[in-house]
Amino acid sequence: MSGKNIQINGERLWDSLMEMAKIGPGVAGGNCRLALTDDDKRGRDLFVQWCEEAGCTIRVDKMGNIFARRPGKNDALPPIATGSHLDTQPTGGKFDGVFGVLAGLEVIRTLNDHGVETDAPIEATVWTNEEGSRFAPAMIASGVFAGVFDIDYGHSREDTDGKTIGAELDRIGYLGDQDCGDHKFGAFFETHIEQGPILEAEEKTIGVVAGAQGQRWFELTLTGAESHAGTTPMNRRKDALLGASKLVTEINRIALEREPYAVSTVGMMQVSPNSRNTIPGSVFMTIDLRHPEDETLIAMADALRAACDKVCADDGLTAELEEIWYSPPIAFDKDCVEAVRNAAATAGYANMDIISGAGHDACYISRVAPTGMVFVPCEDGISHNEVESATPEDLAAGCNVLLHAMLDRATA
Ligand code: HGY
Ligand code: MN
Ligand code: MN
Numbered sequence: 001m002s003g004k005n006i007q008i009n010g011e012r013l014w015d016s017l018m019e020m021a022k023i024g025p026g027v028a029g030g031n032c033r034l035a036l037t038d039d040d041k042r043g044r045d046l047f048v049q050w051c052e053e054a055g056c057t058i059r060v061d062k063m064g065n066i067f068a069r070r071p072g073k074n075d076a077l078p079p080i081a082t083g084s085h086l087d088t089q090p091t092g093g094k095f096d097g098v099f100g101v102l103a104g105l106e107v108i109r110t111l112n113d114h115g116v117e118t119d120a121p122i123e124a125t126v127w128t129n130e131e132g133s134r135f136a137p138a139m140i141a142s143g144v145f146a147g148v149f150d151i152d153y154g155h156s157r158e159d160t161d162g163k164t165i166g167a168e169l170d171r172i173g174y175l176g177d178q179d180c181g182d183h184k185f186g187a188f189f190e191t192h193i194e195q196g197p198i199l200e201a202e203e204k205t206i207g208v209v210a211g212a213q214g215q216r217w218f219e220l221t222l223t224g225a226e227s228h229a230g231t232t233p234m235n236r237r238k239d240a241l242l243g244a245s246k247l248v249t250e251i252n253r254i255a256l257e258r259e260p261y262a263v264s265t266v267g268m269m270q271v272s273p274n275s276r277n278t279i280p281g282s283v284f285m286t287i288d289l290r291h292p293e294d295e296t297l298i299a300m301a302d303a304l305r306a307a308c309d310k311v312c313a314d315d316g317l318t319a320e321l322e323e324i325w326y327s328p329p330i331a332f333d334k335d336c337v338e339a340v341r342n343a344a345a346t347a348g349y350a351n352m353d354i355i356s357g358a359g360h361d362a363c364y365i366s367r368v369a370p371t372g373m374v375f376v377p378c379e380d381g382i383s384h385n386e387v388e389s390a391t392p393e394d395l396a397a398g399c400n401v402l403l404h405a406m407l408d409r410a411t412a
Contacts, residue, residue: 003116003407010396013106017395020046020086020102021094030386031094035087035129036064036168043086044174047101047126054108056124060176063141063154064128064169067178070108072121072410078186080118080410081369082107082402083125084361089133093388095193095378095395101126103191103399110403118410120186127361128169134159136286137217137325142361144180146368151180185369187336187409190362191402192373193390197381198354205397206344206351207375210337212363213261213355214297214329218287218304221320222247222312226273226281238316241271241280246315250307251287254300262291262300263357292329292355330363336372336405343404344374349397358383370409374401 023043024033033039044066048058051068059067069079084100104124111122127145132138135157144154155166169175194200199207224238248266255264268286287304291297301323308319337353344351354375356363362371376398379389 003111003114003411006110006114006116006403008106008110008396008399008403009113010392010399012109013102013396013399014392016050016102016105017094017098020098024088026091026386028091028386030388031088031092032090033086033088033092034090034134035131036134036165036172038172040087041172041174044126047086047105050105051108051124054105054112056108059178060174061145061178061180061182062151062176063144063165063180064174064176065141065145065180066126068105068108068124070111070122072118074119075121077120078184079121079123080187080406081123081125081185082189082191082406083123083127084190084192085127085130087129087131087134089131089384091384091386093383093386095388095390096195096383097130097192099193099390099395099398100191103402106399107403107406118407120410122406122410123185129165130361135165138359139327139361139364140165141180142364146364147181148364148367181368185365187333188362188365188369188371189336189340189402189405190360190371190373191398192360192375193378193383193388194354194375194381195358195378195383199352199375199377200379200381202352203350204352205349205376205394206401207354208337208341208344208351209332209356209373209375210353211329211331211355212359213290213292213357214294215325215327215359216289216297216301216323217325218289219322219324220285220287220308222283222285223318224279224281224316227279229277229279232279237279239279240283240317243311243315243317244269244283244285246311247307250311251304254289254303254307258291258296258300262296264289264300290357294329297329327359327363330366332362332366332372333370336370336409339405339408340372340374340401343401343408346404347397347400349401372405374398374405
């Protein structure tokens with residue numbers, strides 16, 4: 001059977017999402033399932049169990065990426081793969097990443113229901129530490145798979161408690177023996193909520209993702225001098241937090257000056273010694289700059305460096321500014337984009353081309369395999385927030401488009 005007219009089981013997909021959402025619950029209805037925590041392990045174990053129940057064989061690579069394979073008629077062909085991530089933000093939602101993982105499982109379950117035999121094998125995947133919240137940078141494990149980072153760098157990355165990815169993978173039993181990137185994909189598709197407001201505003205069910213904007217991540221330590229809050233005259237202070245506060249405003253202006261696409265965010269700030277009656281001597285902060293065009297992204301980084309130099313000169317501070325990650329703007333494979341667009345049109349879903357504002361594992365996989373993405377709307381465009389929400393109907397539509405885009409590539 002070719003599978004031309006089959007549909008996924010939307011209810012089963014929704015139930016799987018709600019089951020997975022029970023693991024690592026947040027405090028406001030979402031999820032906190034940080035990479036390589038015990039909750040991440042529990043989520044991984046559940047996914048593996050479901051895939052084995054669906055007849056898949058499981059392999060895990062040295063970055064803990066999981067590959068659940070459904071055989072095809074010709075297993076010598078490179079698999080048609082799909083997947084995303086199970087790790088969430090600290091105040092994450094139930095759909096970011098997880099939808100793409102469980103949509104892959106639903107595709108396999110649907111092919112089984114209908115006895116569809118594909119030519120190429122199918123693989124449902126889970127990528128470690130996509131969020132870059134516990135361990136920086138983001139998408140690190142798909143980055144190792146794509147050859148952007150080597151395995152030693154990947155294993156060495158530490159969280160704020162000094163725990164490394166390598167040690168945590170071993171602790172939770174997901175330090176696989178398979179070399180990262182040791183097998184190629186015939187094509188890779190990632191299904192994801194848009195995480196922005198465009199599809200909802202345009203009343204479209206499917207986003208045909210043409211590419212993703214670039215990102216530059218920085219870590220900055222500003223150093224002044226601790227001194228007494230009561231006895232130090234204002235003109236003798238070297239207040240690192242005052243400098244950091246000026247920079248937060250400057251970093252915001254760097255994006256506002258480049259509207260409508262540029263965005264900039266200071267997401268983390270640690271003040272030392274963090275005592276109410278001591279002038280802060282040092283501040284650690286993170287900076288996230290994004291834009292769809294590389295040259296603008298470079299100009300934003302230059303503006304950041306200039307702003308940092310000025311604040312230091314004005315306030316008598318010193319700065320250590322390190323760019324820790326650069327992910328360039330990418331364009332997805334034309335044939336994969338076309339396969340997504342055709343699947344959406346054939347199913348009669350209102351759809352539009354879109355550029356992803358968020359990074360995804362598909363961005364790195366696109367370096368080593370023809371890659372495409374499918375977006376569905378999320379309520380009010382909100383994500384990285386426990387209220388993140390999507391409708392069962394839209395999620396089912398996205399999964400149906402995934403199914404038929406994959407079938408298009410998995411059957412000769
Ligand atoms: O930050 C991102 O774009 C993604 O959610 N990790
Ligand atoms: Mn995501
Ligand atoms: Mn995310």
